[in-house]
Amino acid sequence: MTRGRIRARLRLSHLYTFACTRPEATEEGPHSIEGPGYSRIVHCNQPLMHKKKPFKYRSNYISTTKYNFFTFLPKALYEQFHRVANLYFLAAAIVSVTPLSPFSAVSMIAPLVFVVGLSMAKEALEDWRRFMQDIKVNSRKVKFHKGEGVFDYKSWKKLQVGDVVKVEKDQFFPADLLLLSSSYEDGICYVETMNLDGETNLKVKRALEVTLPLDEDASFKNFTGKIKCEDPNPGLYTFIGNFEYDHEVYALDPSQILLRDSKLRNTAFVYGVVIFTGHDSKVMQNATKSPSKRSRIERKMDYIIYVLFSLLLVISLVSSIGFAVKTKFDMPDWWYLQPQNTDDYYDPRKPVLSGVTHLITALMLYGYLIPISLYVSIEVVKVLQATFINQDIQMYDEETGNPAQARTSNLNEELGQVDTILSDKTGTLTCNQMDFLKCSIAGTAYGMSSSEVELAAAQQMASDLEDQDVERSTDFRQKGKQQEIELETVVISKDEMVHKSPIKGFSFEDSRVMEGNWLNEPNADVIMLFFRILAICHTAVPELNEETGSYTYESESPDEAAFLVAAREFGFEFCKRTQSSVFVRERYSASGQTIDREFKLLNMLEFTSKRKRMTVIVRDEDGQILVLCKGADSIIFDRLSKNGRLYEEDTTRHLNEYGEAGLRTLALAYKRLGESEYSAWNNEFQEAKTTIGADRDLMLENIAEMMEKDLILVGATAVEDKLQKGVPQCIDKLAQAGLKIWVLTGDKVETAINIGYACSLLRQGMKQICITEISSDAKEVVKENILLQITNASQMIKLERDPHAAFALIIDGKTLAYALEDDVKQQFLVLAVQCASVICCRVSPKQKALVTRLVKEGTGKTTLAIGDGANDVGMIKEADIGVGISGVEGMQAVMASDFSIAQFRFLERLLVVHGHWCYKRIAQMVCYFFYKNIAFGLTLFYFEAFAGFSGQSIYDDWYMLLFNVLLTSFPVISLGVFEQDVSSEVCLQFPAVYQQGPKNLFFDWYKILGWMGNGLYSSLIIFFLNIIIFYDQAFRQEGQTASMPALGTTMFTCIIWALNCQIAFTMSHFTWIQHLFIWGSIATWYLFLFVYGRLSPSISGNAFQILVEALAPAPIYWLATLLVTIACNLPYLAHISYQRCFHPLDHHIIQEIKYYKKDVEDQRMWTRERSRARERTMIGFSARVDAKIRQLKGKLQRKQPSSEIHSPARSS
DSSP states (O other): OHHHHHHHTOOGGGGOSSTTOOOOHHHHOOOOOOSTTOOEEEEETOGGGGGSTTTOOOOSOOOOOSOOTTTHHHHHHHHHTTSHHHHHHHHHHHHTTSTTOSSOHHHHHHHHHHHHHHHHHHHHHHHHHHHHHHHHHHTOEEEEEEETTEEEEEEGGGOOTTOEEEEETTOBOSSEEEEEEESSTTOEEEEEOHHHHOOOSEEEEEOOGGGTTOOSGGGGTTOOEEEEEOOSOOOTTOOOEEEEETTEEEEEOGGGEEOTTOEEESOSEEEEEEEEOGGGSHHHHTOOOOOOOOOHHHHHHHHHHHHHHHHHHHHHHHHHHHHHHIIIIIGGGOGGGOGGGOOGGGOTTOHHHHHHHHHHHHHHHGGGGSOHHHHHHHHHHHHHHHHHHHTOGGGOBTTTTBOOEESOSTTTGGGGGEEEEEEOOTTTTEEEEEEEEEEEETTEEEOOOOOHHHHHHHHHHHHHHHHTTOTHHHHHHHTOHHHHSOOSSSOOOGGGGSOOOOBTTBOOOOTTTGGGGGGGSTTHHHHHHHHHHHHHSSOOEEEEOTTTSOEEEEOSSHHHHHHHHHHHHHTEEEEEEOSSEEEEEEEOSTTOOEEEEEEEEEEEEOOOTTTOEEEEEEEOTTSOEEEEEEEOHHHHHTTBOGGGOTTHHHHHHHHHHHHHTTOEEEEEEEEEEOHHHHHHHHHHHHHHHTOOSTTHHHHHHHHHHHHSOSBEEEEEEEEEEEEOTTHHHHHHHHHHTTOEEEEEOSSOHHHHHHHHHHTTSSOTTOEEEEEOOOSOSOHHHHHHHHHHHHHHHHHHHHHOOOTTOOEEEEEEHHHHHHHTSTTTHHHHHHHHHHSSEEEEESOOHHHHHHHHHHHHHHHOSEEEEEESSGGGHHHHHHSSEEEEEOSSSOSHHHHHOSEEESSTTHHHHIIIIIIHHHHHHHHHHHHHHHHHHHHHHHHHHHHHHHTTTOOOOSSOHHHHHHIIIIITHHHHHHHHHHOOSSOHHHHHHOGGGGGGTTTTTTSSHHHHHHHHHHHHHHHHIIIIIHHHHHSSSOOSTTOOOOOHHHHHHHHHHHHHHHHHHHHHHHOSOOOHHHHHHHHHHHHHHHHHHHHHHHSOHHHHGGGTTIIIIIITTOHHHHHHHHHHHHHHHHHHHHHHHHHHHHSOOHHHHHHHHHHTTHHHHOHHHHHHHHHHSSOOOSOSHHHHHHHHHHHHHHHHHHHHHHHHHHHHHHHO
């Protein structure tokens, strides 16, 4: 409690120069907010007034579900009958209750109810999960003012506009609030907006001066006020309003607004008044509705159904016309049918009516062309595929205990067709952690630890040298890992090799400066100054960890936290901050003796994205005034004095090396000031600080510029932006698989660019195209300038001659708002798709969704969005596939996603392995389904032509019923579940195989029509070859020809054999399950035929004893089956043999290599094939490592001649 009171007395606004200065409200004047878009009026502490007209504001209840109790049935049915086949079978089910149906009503209605019911149940379960999450959020509690200065708890959903609430530390804000006061004396509070913009950096909010006395419960007893402000809108970074209080009007801006779903940090409590509730809040305004997602294969299936339905209509018309002709001209001669006593359906005097009624019968009879069991089978297969994804141990995260989860199985195959990935940054790519790795002080490089880029470069180069059978490689390998490649100029001492427990934010290793050893270095005074700059130049607040006794730091950026941890480990621990001082506990030796030093804080010029530097002016204990500055190296170097450039050359070299190693760098500098010089400057600074007007910020910047010059360079820092485990390798593999990766982040431009370098989306030598908005009040002028920038950039890419040139597009949220307008967005998209990587910074959740929609609709290709926070929900819903990361930011992204994984690195396996498998399985399965239904269904039509279009089926009803249900369903399900063209290891080793999905090689119209043609061919062979064999051929011993049941059963036997052998030839990977299903289906047919024939003739009818007495004894039955099966499958075998010999696909080559075990016997060939199986890419870790390898090889080549020169001398 003591520490809390000490912190509460700080007036933190005094630490800031630009953002947190508070001019008097009366001098600034209120906003003019008349007109449309500014109609909201909030009566503070009077919530009941908003229940009456004209207010009637929304409640604070939120819903993210797709359905509700009343809309589920109509909306879900609408979704199901989007499927064309379902519409057809609905019509067939209706007709099945009439006398025109050739089948019973139950056999038509039951499958439809089962298919639709199963799908609707799955939809209901998924939406129920969203509903339960909504209940959890709506039921959260918050303190509100119930009257008479008393606060009590209320659930979020019951909050109303105008309520005064008290939010305590580490709680989320329940609605959009106007900040009234905080636990700090001057109304400052820290806010974490991770759920809104993805940033972990704390934002500083401040209350109006006039409401600061409202700092305890009792002070709200008689509090009233009125807010006039903008209407609900999605702008996270904008707010315009006025606050009427005590007969005065005060202007409001975004710095007083606390947004729903952001969290109060580092502040004991705040009071606020509710402005926007529920779906009116800015975070919900950024939300998008849950769309209905269907995979591309499923949508294409509709078109195939159209083709088959057209075929069905044509042959039904032919059949009905044929029947009408037969009825008119031939039926009068068929006296045994008694045409004079027939009903209207068969009346020779009404052939048209007979033809029309027969059309309905034919449409149902030939309905086997439309595979209703396809949807059931696909649902079963997708559920089983999703189960395999859920149980994949390679995608299980041991740290969190979270497995991968397919939250919907509708989109499994879509995972294999992704073209563009749109990723969040914070929490998705990064761990929100910086590691202090290296530094350069007084021209000397310190730090022996290697970055991820350096380690990968070392491993790759060692592998390259091993492959090249050169003479020096043997000696090279014998020197050990540290000497194998000279990554550093200093050899690591043995002491550094001792295992140490890791320190969060500090991976630095160098005994020369640790444990006080820096005192023995030549420039110890410069080193001490370097450490002091790290410990003093920041805005962080220390918090004592009572368990460990050390301090942790709440900072506005992860860089600052890493610098403070580094300073602590070097012996300069920042331990306390007061209104006017910073206290540092300095330890100079390993003995542990410490000295507490106080540095008077005179001024602070904080970091902004425009300034790219931060400066503090302090007075040390000797009375010396110091200017301490840290910032981007280009900014600092431009401000050095002539005498301050002593270490510039060496530091520049080190900075370049750090940049090549993928590290984030900052330069540190200082200067000393005299009292008179400081006083003169401070007078100007204070005068500018209290100025009110448009020129105030410009004056402050100019005066700050005067102080930040003639600096003396001290050194530079290099921190590694800690990415999530495996992120660079995952991005590299996805790039090799041909996927494009965009980063959409709420972070500032500099942070996003550094992350781009860290994960190798950006690299040295890549040309960056930065689209920015100009300062102008005229929107048209700004838009024209942005359009001009886009046009010029596109022209530059077009004129680029270097085939290896790579471009990166970087754009911020304000500029993006113009780029997404209707008359600009197409040009922006054209530019973006020409770039190797795209990074969008400072984007709102709604902009993330709009960019995703633009890419999805503009390119027409499959998009995948991945994120872990509530700010990512919009793009996750908008993308074709949404992937949520079950990380530290809550479950909002996961609840809105189609798939969830624990870490970004698992995306590689989800796409390259499961995506590839699921796409090929579903594509082959669907094609095979249409093949088998055409092969079977057309034989019914052929027989109709032979039987006078009478509507007679050549097959027994039980045969037809079992065809889809039992005899051909299990093999095709096993194809969809277990088929693997290559193993999971090979998928990852040959990432280019993934491109078969985006290129749609297995489900394009060529492939579909090929399978349909194969079905047509098989139907012709099955029917006409059997007719030729049996037509006038003796079948029984007595010389009789075959009966219709015998011919039909033989044809059906040929169908079962031909179709099951075809699926066996289609498969590349067999398990015992596939063998059981394929050959078991054939055995089941004979078993059924035997059992069915043994039943009473009243049940089996014409099939009584047909196998035992008629077919089995007849050699022609077995020979016909063998001949027809071979004839049906020969064209496919010829086609696949030709393709493998002359036009093999990637997986064909890999299968041959694996079959002949060349991957084991000839490693060189295997490695060569692996290197070829990569899509050419400009991004990724490999491209970054190649640059490092070239640098290291250059070093080796420079050393080699010198060793050759000295060698003769040594021998002599």
